Amino acid sequence: MRVATWNVNSIRARVDRVVDWLVREEVDVLAMQEIKCREDQFPLLAFTEAGYDVEIHGANQWNGVAFASRLPMDDVTRGFETMPGFGKPDAAGSLPLEARAMAVTVDGVRLWSLYVPNGRELGDPHYEYKLDWLNKLAVQTTEWLAAHPGVPLALMGDWNIAPLDSDVWDIRVFDGSTHVSEPERAAFAGFEALGLRDVVRERIPVGFTYWDYKQLRFPRNEGMRIDFIMGSEAFAELVTDASIHRNERKGTAPSDHVPVLVDLDIPIPDDDDRPMIF
DNA sequence: ATGACATATTCAATATGA
Numbered sequence: 001m002r003v004a005t006w007n008v009n010s011i012r013a014r015v016d017r018v019v020d021w022l023v024r025e026e027v028d029v030l031a032m033q034e035i036k037c038r039e040d041q042f043p044l045l046a047f048t049e050a051g052y053d054v055e056i057h058g059a060n061q062w063n064g065v066a067f068a069s070r071l072p073m074d075d076v077t078r079g080f081e082t083m084p085g086f087g088k089p090d091a092a093g094s095l096p097l098e099a100r101a102m103a104v105t106v107d108g109v110r111l112w113s114l115y116v117p118n119g120r121e122l123g124d125p126h127y128e129y130k131l132d133w134l135n136k137l138a139v140q141t142t143e144w145l146a147a148h149p150g151v152p153l154a155l156m157g158d159w160n161i162a163p164l165d166s167d168v169w170d171i172r173v174f175d176g177s178t179h180v181s182e183p184e185r186a187a188f189a190g191f192e193a194l195g196l197r198d199v200v201r202e203r204i205p206v207g208f209t210y211w212d213y214k215q216l217r218f219p220r221n222e223g224m225r226i227d228f229i230m231g232s233e234a235f236a237e238l239v240t241d242a243s244i245h246r247n248e249r250k251g252t253a254p255s256d257h258v259p260v261l262v263d264l265d266i267p268i269p270d271d272d273d274r275p276m277i278f
Numbered sequence: 279a280t281g282a283c284a285t286a287t288t289c290a291a292t293a294t295g296a
Contacts, residue, residue: 009295010285034295035285061286063292092280118296160296212296213283224296256284256295 001267002069003029005156005229006248007115007210007257011066013034014255015043018068019050021248021259028071028268029090029106031113032155035064038256040071056104064099065113065157071268073104086117086129089136091164101137107266109235112147114157119178121275127178130160142194145232152235155196157229158210158257161188163198169208169217179226190213196230203242210257211249218249227260238264 004027008014011032022030030052035042039056047054051070057078058064058083067073079102085095100115114137137155147151159275161184165171174180208223231239241263248258 013285034285118294120295149287162296174296177296210296215282217283226296 001028001264001268002026002261003264004261005031005227006259007033007158007227007255009034011042012037014098015046019046028160029069029111031111032066033113033115033158036061037064040113055104057099058097063115065102065115067104067113069106071106074107074200075105078102080137080140080198084095084132084136109152112155114155116160117156117267118160124183124258131183131187138190143192150234152238153232155230158226160226162224162226163188169222176227191230195233197236198237198260199231199236200229200242202242204244209244209260213256227257229260229262230238240265
């Protein structure tokens, strides 16, 4: 089974590239982030014609996550129970919840698509929101792991954190910036403390997953590594290979992020055995 | 000094991104 994560930066602007890549790379399950549309706006047809079912969690022109899979998706959940909101409180005083997290189970593997809040600036309310969001997710993950011992779990997505200085092209440029601050790195390390680990880095130590559109960042290879697949021990044991698809940053109308993929030692049914989707 | 790029939305000017 081939499982991937990709911040697509608008699925409506990227649908052809995304579906082409899924088919070309024989991906079974894709976790998407920044789909930037509501469920009713999602370009479903291109996916279904290629044999993929889609589960969507979108709210408006910002954020939004989704899964595309050619294997059945079960136990679809949107958001998580203790997830904090952000923005203007409603009459009851609660903050709007953003579409940044959802999960599905495929072949007994629990998969999350995560779009961690950006943080904007150190000290910005959005920065506190980012740290709170991550810490609440870690607590939730702790509880889930305790309740589902031995079940493979992967938290996949755009973490908006560069855990190592070498995860940005020049750490000096990031002095005083988000993504590299100690509290963000501590929040990321909190997931490692739960027994999750970056199953891609242990196979691909070097390489970015994001390059800004501006300032010739990609031609200069001035990028960041911020998209990760954090697997539980049971998940990590299934991983046989990993890849970062840098070529998807090239060509016409790319996303600013590229796909990150793992191969799992889970046999999938032949095409002939798979139900047809029209 | 600032923007540079790309996406969304009340299609014009603004919000967001990292």
